[in-house]
Amino acid sequence: MRDMLYSEVANFHGLSNIPHDSDLAVETGEKLCQLVLEPLHRAFGGIAVRSAFRSAFVNDYCHQRMKPGQNDYFCSDNVYGAARHIWDLRDADGYSGATASVVVPWYLDHFERTDDHRPLGWWIRDHIPDYAELLFYPWLCAFNIRWYEGPSDQVILRDSAEDDEKILTRRGMDNFDGDHSDHYAGFPVVG
Numbered sequence: 763m764r765d766m767l768y769s770e771v772a773n774f775h776g777l778s779n780i781p782h783d784s785d786l787a788v789e790t791g792e793k794l795c796q797l798v799l800e801p802l803h804r805a806f807g808g809i810a811v812r813s814a815f816r817s818a819f820v821n822d823y824c825h826q827r828m829k830p831g832q833n834d835y836f837c838s839d840n841v842y843g844a845a846r847h848i849w850d851l852r853d854a855d856g857y858s859g860a861t862a863s864v865v866v867p868w869y870l871d872h873f874e875r876t877d878d879h880r881p882l883g884w885w886i887r888d889h890i891p892d893y894a895e896l897l898f899y900p901w902l903c904a905f906n907i908r909w910y911e912g913p914s915d916q917v918i919l920r921d922s923a924e925d926d927e928k929i930l931t932r933r934g935m936d937n938f939d940g941d942h943s944d945h946y947a948g949f950p951v952v953g
Contacts, residue, residue, distance in 0.1 A: 766791055766814035766862070771824055779820045786858060787815060787850035794849075794860035794909040797892035802907075805889065805950045806868040812904055813863040816847040846908060857912030859894065865904050868950075873903035883918045883930050884942040885949050895919075 772779040781787035791814075802809050816824070816837070824837030837843065844851040845859035852858050869882050879898040886896055886907070894910035896918040917932035931938045 763788065763791060765811050769813070769816065769820055772817075772820045775823065777820050777823060779815070779817050781815065781817060781850040783850040786852070790845075790849045790858045790860040790909070790911075791815065793892075793911070794862060798890055798907055798909050799862060799864070801890055801952075802864070802866065802886075805952050806866045808867060810865040810867060811862055812865060813847070814861070815849050816843065818843075818848050818851055821848055845910060845912075846906075853912070855912055857910060859908055859910035859912070861895075861906050861908040863899075863904055863906050865902050869903055879903050879905070879920060880930055881946040881949070884945040887916070887918060887931060887938075888942050888946075889952050 767779055767781075769777075769779040771777070794814075799809060799811075818840050821837050821843045822840050825839050825843075838846075840848060840851070841854065845853040845857055846861040849858075849860040866882060872881070873879065877900075882903065882905075883896060883898065886893060890907075892909060893907055894914035894916060895906070895908040896916075897906040898918075898920045899905060900920075915932040915934070916938075918930040920928045920930065929935070
């Protein structure tokens, strides 16, 4: 949990990043770890957590310091952040959830050569059934991955915009179901 609570922004600005509802934060964090992050870790020999839990206070602080046209801290407002990075706050529908921003070091060489997140996205789609959202960023092939107790489209996006060209797949698209292994040859086999 210590790794999940660490926040560079909170440390830099002298802010406390402690859950208001620690029981809910631990419960959702355990689900995220057990159902999403630990399977990634087992398959790829480790993952690097860049960001995970944000208190509502730290998230709001980051969001309020956005500059017009850019978001230096990449924090959404607290309504959107609930049941995402704000693990101890249920969303408007009453569901809990948790998000972590991670990097899979095993994949970095391939990503640096190809600038292509899609093979990793397809692997996750086929092997991590409990993810709710997957959002890739254009640096280090870092991505947000979310566990959510509510209904999910299991969307996979690139660069946060939900326009069609940035959606790899989501529930209801023709390419959502089935085997996608032709997209990630040479990846670990999970048995």
